[in-house]
Amino acid sequence: MNPEGDASPAAGDIALESRGVGHGFGAKAVLFDVNLRLRRGQFLSLVGPSGCGKSTFLRAIVGTHPPRAGELRLFSAETGAQGKIIDAPGRDRGIVYQQYSLFPFLTARENVAIGPMLDQTSLAFRCFRRLRWRQLRREQWRAAGDMLEKVKLADAMNLYPQEMSGGMRQRVALAQAMIMKPEIILLDEPFGALDEATREDLQYMLLNLYEENQKAVRQGKRPPYTLIIVTHELNEAIYVGDRLVGLSQFWDWRKEGHAAAPGATVVYDKQTPVFDTKTARNFERFTAQREEIRRVVFEPEPPCDRQEHVAYWREQTARGNAAPTDSHPHSLP
Numbered sequence: 333m334n335p336e337g338d339a340s341p342a343a344g345d346i347a348l349e350s351r352g353v354g355h356g357f358g359a360k361a362v363l364f365d366v367n368l369r370l371r372r373g374q375f376l377s378l379v380g381p382s383g384c385g386k387s388t389f390l391r392a393i394v395g396t397h398p399p400r401a402g403e404l405r406l407f408s409a410e411t412g413a414q415g416k417i418i419d420a421p422g423r424d425r426g427i428v429y430q431q432y433s434l435f436p437f438l439t440a441r442e443n444v445a446i447g448p449m450l451d452q453t454s455l456a457f458r459c460f461r462r463l464r465w466r467q468l469r470r471e472q473w474r475a476a477g478d479m480l481e482k483v484k485l486a487d488a489m490n491l492y493p494q495e496m497s498g499g500m501r502q503r504v505a506l507a508q509a510m511i512m513k514p515e516i517i518l519l520d521e522p523f524g525a526l527d528e529a530t531r532e533d534l535q536y537m538l539l540n541l542y543e544e545n546q547k548a549v550r551q552g553k554r555p556p557y558t559l560i561i562v563t564h565e566l567n568e569a570i571y572v573g574d575r576l577v578g579l580s581q582f583w584d585w586r587k588e589g590h591a592a593a594p595g596a597t598v599v600y601d602k603q604t605p606v607f608d609t610k611t612a613r614n615f616e617r618f619t620a621q622r623e624e625i626r627r628v629v630f631e632p633e634p635p636c637d638r639q640e641h642v643a644y645w646r647e648q649t650a651r652g653n654a655a656p657t658d659s660h661p662h663s664l665p
Contacts, residue, residue, distance in 0.1 A: 346407050347372040347515055347558045348393065349415065354401030354595060355388055362388050364595030366402070368577065369645075370516070373545045373555025375538065377573035377604070378562045381630055384579045384596035386562045390518045393560070395421040408515050423451055426509030430521040433505055434493045440500075441489040444507045445476035451512065479507040483537060499530035503537070510557070519561040523568070531568070532613075538572045539609050566625060570604045570618045575644060577601045578629035583638050600628050601644040 346369050353366040362385040370376055380386050391397040393404055398419050405415035406424060418425075434443050449472055458465045480489050483503040493501055502522055509517050523531040538559070545555035563569050569576055578600030585593050605617050615622075628641050 345371055346415075347374075348407070349405045350389075350402070351405065352402035353389070353392065353399045353404060355385065355392060355397065355399045356595060361593065361595035363392075363399070363579075364597045366579070366596075366598055368598060368601075370558065370560070371575075372407075372558050373549065374575055375542050375545075375557075375559045375561070375573045377569035377576045378560055378579065379564070379566065379569050379576065379625065379629060380579035380596060381582065382564075384581050386579060387520055389579070390427065390520050390560065390562060393418060393516065393518060394425055394427050395419065406515055423512050424515045425518065426512055426514040426516070427518040427520065428502070428505045428509050428522045430524045433508070434501055436493050439490050439492055440480060440485060440496070440504045440507075441473070441476045443493075443504055444479055444511055445472045447508055447512050448472045448475065475511060476507075479511045480504070482510070483507045497530070498526050499534060502526065502534060506537075513556075515558060517557060517559045519559065521562055521564070524564070535568060535572050536609060539607060542572075542574070542606075543608060566622050567615055570622060571607055571613065571615075573604055574606050575602070576604050576621075576625065577644075578625055578641075580629045580638075582630075582632050584633075597638065598642055599638045600625060601642045603644060603647050 348368075348370040350366050350368040353363055354361075355363040366389065378386050378389070388397060392399050395418050404418040406418055407413075407415040408424060435446065438446065449469070452468060452472070453465060477486075477489060480486060480503075483506055485500060485503050485507070488496060488500055491500075493504075496504070506517075506519075506522070523534050526534070538561075541557050541559075545557055548555045561569070561572060577598055579596045580599045581593050581596040583593070583597075583599070602621070604621065607613070624641070
């Protein structure tokens with residue numbers, strides 16, 4: 333049985349694939365047999381009970397905590413159809429944490445520009461190729477300004493982190509990630525420490541980025557942003573993403589021959605409604621799906637088989653967005 337349903341995406345459509353990923357710390361099992369294929373340009377929300385390994389899975393994608401079992405593959409124009417196994421951090425993945433990862437002694441613009449500086453130059457280059465460094469620095473400075481304008485911080489470029497609100501600092505952190513043009517941007521509870529109004533404002537910003545993706549696709553271009561967001565807030569998870577995946581450790585594993593729970597796995601994977609910036613927030617549109625997620629992902633004794641709601645690719649087949657395949661369930665066609 334295909335762990336993700338009955339369909340596979342077209343080659344080149346995938347940005348990330350998780351193949352049977354398992355992880356743990358010492359004797360404690362955290363993740364078990366996590367299978368997932370992420371479309372390029374998709375905004376995927378990842379939810380689950382506390383302790384189910386959501387942040388552990390993100391760190392495995394970042395490369396700081398490679399999985400104990402299985403593998404993660406990242407796909408890009410450079411890697412081709414085979415992709416590359418993720419076993420270390422790299423500039424092709426960016427992450428934004430709940431705690432702002434800004435340098436307190438740099439302005440907003442300097443914080444955003446420091447990534448390209450470190451990636452494109454060395455200390456020796458900056459010391460001994462001063463003319464070329466000045467030219468490159470002007471380009472990086474301009475790009476950092478453009479990115480801050482994109483996240484609505486054009487008037488805050490010269491502010492230091494201590495002079496900015498929490499929402500402003502989180503916008504700078506997102507700009508830091510985006511300027512590196514990673515294949516995937518990971519958001520680990522990025523809005524958890526913010527007040528409700530600021531949180532809604534940043535959700536709206538993510539919808540703007542999603543609309544950029546849609547515009548690029550209509551023009552036949554590669555969507556610029558692929559995103560995974562971890563959040564505890566179900567309304568937010570459904571609102572900002574176009575797909576929701578739920579991890580859970582709450583299953584009767586004895587039915588599958590395990591004496592003890594081997595870790596959390598994917599128990600929910602479905603498309604979510606797509607909202608746009610011109611439409612008023614209407615959570616009534618997804619009340620039924622929110623309650624389904626609560627029942628399937630968060631209940632200690634879920635009333636169904638753990639594959640029953642892993643249906644994203646089946647849904648895509650029904651909509652004509654993916655073709656059935658007889659290939660190995662963990663492989664691209």
